[in-house]
Every structure is written in C-alpha cells, then in structure tokens.
Amino acid sequence: xxxxxxxxxxxxxxxxxxxxxxxxxxxxxxxxxxxxxxxxxxxxxxxxxxxxxxxxxxxxxxxxxxxxxxxxxxxxxxxxxxxxxxxxxxxxxxxxxxxxxxxxxxxxxxxxxxxxxxxxxxxxxxxxxxxxxxxxxxxxxxxxxxxxxxxxxxxxxxxxxxxxxxxxxxxxxxxxxxxxxxxxxxxxxxxxxxxxxxxxxxxxxxxxxxxxxxxxxxxxxxxxxxxxxxxxxxxxxxxxxxxxxxxxxxxxxxxxxxxxxxxxxxxxxxxxxxxxxxxxxxxxxxxxxxxxxxxxxxxxxxxxxxxxxxxxxxxxxxxxxxxxxxxxxxxxxxxxxxxxxxxx
Numbered sequence: 001x002x003x004x005x006x007x008x009x010x011x012x013x014x015x016x017x018x019x020x021x022x023x024x025x026x027x028x029x030x031x032x033x034x035x036x037x038x039x040x041x042x043x044x045x046x047x048x049x050x051x052x053x054x055x056x057x058x059x060x061x062x063x064x065x066x067x068x069x070x071x072x073x074x075x076x077x078x079x080x081x082x083x084x085x086x087x088x089x090x091x092x093x094x095x096x097x098x099x100x101x102x103x104x105x106x107x108x109x110x111x112x113x114x115x116x117x118x119x120x121x122x123x124x125x126x127x128x129x130x131x132x133x134x135x136x137x138x139x140x141x142x143x144x145x146x147x148x149x150x151x152x153x154x155x156x157x158x159x160x161x162x163x164x165x166x167x168x169x170x171x172x173x174x175x176x177x178x179x180x181x182x183x184x185x186x187x188x189x190x191x192x193x194x195x196x197x198x199x200x201x202x203x204x205x206x207x208x209x210x211x212x213x214x215x216x217x218x219x220x221x222x223x224x225x226x227x228x229x230x231x232x233x234x235x236x237x238x239x240x241x242x243x244x245x246x247x248x249x250x251x252x253x254x255x256x257x258x259x260x261x262x263x264x265x266x267x268x269x270x271x272x273x274x275x276x277x278x279x280x281x282x283x284x285x286x287x288x289x290x291x292x293x294x295x296x297x298x299x300x301x302x303x304x305x306x307x308x309x310x311x312x313x314x315x316x317x318x319x320x321x322x323x324x325x326x327x328x329x330x331x332x333x334x335x336x337x338x339x340x341x342x343x344x
Contacts, residue, residue, distance in 0.1 A: 003059040005030050016071075023068040033057040037110045052109045060112070077135075077219040082121075089116040093344070096150035115157070119144045131333040135170040138320035162186065171211075179211030188232075202232035212258045218251040237286070259300045269293040280335055 007028040014022045023082070034041075039053040066085040091112040098107045124139035140163075147158040164186035188202040210224040223246045230240055234321045247263035271290045 003032060003236055005059060005061055007061070017073060019072040021068075021070050023070075025066045025068075026064065028061060028063045029058040031062070031093070033059065033110070037093060047168075050104050050105065050107045052107060054110045057093060057110060058112050060089055060091045062087060062089045076134055077126070079126045080123070081125075082123045084122075085118075085120045087118045090114055092116040092148070094149055095154055099150050102334075113148050113150075113155075115146060115148050117146050133172050135168075135172075137168040137170070138166070139168075140165045141303075151194065154194065158190060159192075160188075160190045162188050175214055177213045179209065179212060182206075182208045200232065202230070204231075205229040216254060220249050220251075222247045222249070239270075239272040241272045242268050243271055244268055253301075257302045257304070259299050261300070263296045263298070264293070265291045265296070266291070 008032060009027040010025070012024040016022070022322070033054075034049070038057055039054055040055045041053065043051040043053075061303050064085070064087050066083065067084045069080075071078075071080045084227075091114065093110055094113050096109050096111055098109070100106060104213040106278035116309045119142075121142045122140070124137065126135060126137040128135040133294075142164075143160075145158075145160040147160065149158070164184060166182065166184035168180060168182040170181075171177070184204075184206045187202075187203045189200070191199045206226065206228050208226040211222070213221045215221070226241075226243045228239075228241050230238065244267045245263070245265045246267070247261055249259055251259050269292050271292055272288065277286070
C-alpha cells in the first residue's frame with residue numbers, strides 16, 4: 001500500500017502596533033498505519049482479543065488552523081490574549097470491536113473513517129488598578145472533541161465538552177506583602193450516540209491563595225494554600241485534597257547576602273490528583289498519589305564580585321604597570337546553599 005499526500009503550511013501576521021497583533025496559522029500532518037494494522041493475518045496470540053489487520057488502510061491527514069489576537073497596553077498594564085484553534089482529521093484509523101456470541105472474546109479490526117475534529121478557544125484578560133497595586137485577571141477555556149469508534153460495526157460518536165472559567169486577584173503592597181487569590185471552575189461532560197455506552201458529567205472547583213508577608217525588616221513568611229473539590233468522578237477514587245505549604249526565612253549579613261529558611265510542604269499530607277481521559281468509546285478516571293509531606297531547612301549565601309581596574313604601581317624607571325603583574329583578573333559569582341531534608 002502506497003501513500004502520496006501534499007501538506008501545505010501558511011502563516012499570516014498583522015501588527016496593528018508593537019503590542020497589538022493578529023496571527024493566522026495553518027498546517028497539517030500525516031499519520032501512517034502501523035505494520036500490525038496493515039498485516040492481513042489473524043493474530044490469535046490472545047484468544048480474548050483476536051486482531052486482524054487491514055491492508056487497505058489509508059494514511060490519516062490532520063489539518064490545523066489557529067487564530068491568535070493579542071493586545072497589551074504598556075502604559076495602563078491592560079492585556080488581552082485570545083486563541084481559537086480547529087483540528088480536523090481525514091481517514092482517521094479507528095478500531096472496530098466485534099464481540100463473539102456467548103463469549104467474552106472479541107475480534108479487533110481497523111478501518112478508516114472521517115468525522116474526527118477538535119475545537120479549542122481560550123482567553124485571558126488582566127487589568128491593574130491604583131498604580132498596579134491590585135490586578136484582576138479573568139480567563140476561560142472551551143474545548144470540544146468529536147470522536148468516533150465502532151462496536152460490532154456500528155458507529156459510536158463520542159462528544160466531549162470541557163469548559164473552565166477562572167478569576168484571580170493579586171495584591172502588591174511594597175515591603176508589606178504580596179498575595180494572589182484565585183478560583184477556577186471546570187465542567188467535563190461526555191455523551192455517546194450508542195445509548196449503552198455510559199455518559200458522564202464531572203465538575204471541579206479549585207480555590208487557592210499564595211503569597212508572602214514581610215515583617216521585622218528582614219523576615220518573610222510565605223504560604224501556598226489550595227483546596228480542590230471534585231464531583232462526578234468514579235466513586236472508587238474520590239478525593240478532595242487540601243494542600244498547604246509554608247515557609248519562614250530570615251535574611252542577614254551585609255546587604256542581606258545570607259538567608260536561612262525552614263519550609264514545610266503539603267502539611268496535611270493530602271497531595272492527590274484526579275484526572276479524566278476520554279476516548280472514542282471509554283472514560284477512564286485516574287487518581288495519582290504525589291510526593292507527600294516533607295520539610296526542608298536551607299541556608300543560602302549569595303557571592304558577588306565585580307571586576308574593577310587595578311591600581312597602577314610606579315616601578316621607579318618611569319614605567320608603570322597594573323598591580324599583580326601580567327596575571328589577568330577573574331570575575332566570580334554564584335550561590336552556595338546547603339540543607340537537610342526529612343520526611344514527615
């Protein structure tokens with residue numbers, strides 16, 4: 001089986017100004033079937049999943065189109081970023097699962113089909129107030145996937161929507177504190193055209209605050225708090241973690257070149273993540289246990305050395321040279337740190 005495809009690409013950029021642009025991109029890619037998908041031999045090595053290749057498969061062709069509109073006002077600090085993209089695949093290679101009668105075994109074969117596409121939109125807008133002491137940001141994302149699979153040679157269309165909306169408020173008070181308050185709500189819904197395939201709705205709310213407070217001139221208290229509330233996921237992997245990390249540090253020595261910090265991560269020991277994967281005919285919820293509670297004590301010393309001109313020495317014969325003879329100078333700089341780490 002041979003393939004010949006032409007995949008053009010194009011890019012258009014229009015600059016209204018240095019901080020105001022519109023961009024259009026078009027491109028594509030090709031995905032050829034694998035050897036096992038093409039091989040017209042009945043593979044019975046697994047009697048529960050018998051695989052039969054299709055030598056007439058064509059290469060899949062994906063077209064991608066994206067639009068970007070960005071605007072930033074340096075004087076006011078206002079910014080707007082937007083993106084809209086569309087991906088469409090022709091001759092997508094999919095599986096056709098045929099169940100055997102009175103048995104749990106199934107036969108898997110492959111075929112080409114059209115109708116795969118994805119649409120994604122994103123925006124983010126930020127506006128500062130009162131000489132940028134306060135900043136409000138809102139952002140949103142919408143994603144739609146149209147997937148296709150076959151069960152007993154019957155087409156099954158999976159329609160998946162993922163919608164999210166976020167808001168953030170940032171506070172910057174010089175030499176007092178800086179803090180970031182944020183909230184994000186997301187909604188994930190999937191529907192299938194074959195009614196025997198279960199549909200689902202999942203929701204997630206994330207609330208968080210992080211920042212630093214400065215006190216006693218050379219002390220800093222830092223914190224990062226996140227609360228996640230999940231709903232609609234599999235009952236076996238329910239998790240609504242509360243995660244708190246914090247640190248306190250003191251700066252000392254000349255020009256505050258030395259810093260001692262004690263830091264605690266995930267103090268409630270609940271660092272668990274939940275994710276959902278949606279395919280053409282299945283929904284998989286996963287729970288991941290990440291690095292748990294631990295503590296860190298560290299010391300940091302900043303080394304700074306700047307090059308300067310050496311003073312000249314009079315040699316008594318009317319000539320002079322830089323102190324140190326012909327040896328050249330060397331600049332240095334860097335950080336040295338050390339610390340211990342323990343588990344809680």
